[in-house]
Amino acid sequence: MKLLQNQLEVLNCAEVVTEESKAKYLSVSKQLEDLLLKQEIYWAQRSRIPWLKYGDKNTKFFHSKASQRKRQNHIKGIQCAQGNWVDKVEDIANVAIGYFDNLFCAGTCDQMEDCLNAVPRKVTPDMQETLSSEFSAEEVKIALFQMGPTKALGPDGMNALFYQRFWHVVGDSVVDDVLNFLNNGHILPDINHTNIVLIPKVKNPKIAKNFLKLFGY
Known part of the structure; x- marks a missing residue:
């Protein structure tokens, strides 16, 4: 070289x-x-x-690596929105939930029509009809079977593999609930629950902004 x-x-x-x-x-x-x-x-x-x-x-190598990662990921405490330091597990969880709830909430706009009128139309009537058509049971099944079977578990402890393996048992119930949401807009609140895992982005994180959020569905 x-x-x-x-x-x-x-x-x-x-x-x-x-x-x-x-x-x-x-x-x-x-x-x-x-x-x-x-x-x-x-x-x-x-x-x-x-x-x-x-x-x-x-x-010893394995244990040192495992201990190092545990120390790095352990959250001793965090600053809340008011600037107070909290170190109890429940309080840390509430700070994280509140931060990401505000981060991902929808904003308000009182001039939506003006905004939309300023954007050139790209969707033709035929495309709009296709996009607005109701979802089918087959589409729900295809989407579920395309999911990684061992990806993150949901709060119920079930991953995609469970539903794929026992589709003949739970398939109809899953399709009914999913289509009820996609086509009618109705969803059980518990289905929208998720696990939140905080991953430090910096060496000594002190505020919620210093963490990445990993969802488990």
């Missing part, structure tokens, strides 16, 4: 640029780029060697 870098410097400093020197420059640049990529892959693979070697054994 150093040899190629030196060659590039020499070619860059040349007073006369010819077609041959241009071709040489491109060739050397390509070789250097390939080596840099190989170096990146090499260090990426090497960084995983300790974990591959010791990670899934009951070793």
Whole structure:
């Protein structure tokens, strides 16, 4: 790599640029780029060697890694909206819920028609008819079976695999409830509940804004 870098410097400093020197420059640049990529892959693979070697054994390395992650993710306390520090689990949860409720709530607009009139229409009447048509039971089934079977659990502890495996038992009930919401706008409040996992974005998070939110449905 150093040899190629030196060659590039020499070619860059040349007073006369010819077609041959241009071709040489491109060739050397390509070789250097390939080596840099190989170096990146090499260090990426090497960084995983300790974990591959010791990670899934009951070793000091494994316990130190697990303890380090636990310490990093542990939330000792958080500042509420009023600036007060709270450290009880229930209070921390309430701060998080309140923050994300406000973050994802819909805003108000008293000039919606004016806003919409300023946007060129892209949806044709035929497209609108298709988009406005009622959902079908088959669409609900297709959507559920496209979900990752072992993705995050919902508050009920059931992942997509449960519904996929026992579709012949629970399928009709699932379809009825989903279509009732999609086509009629009615949904049971409990179905809209979700688990919230806070992931620190900074080293010492103190406010809700310092956390990413991971949903579990």
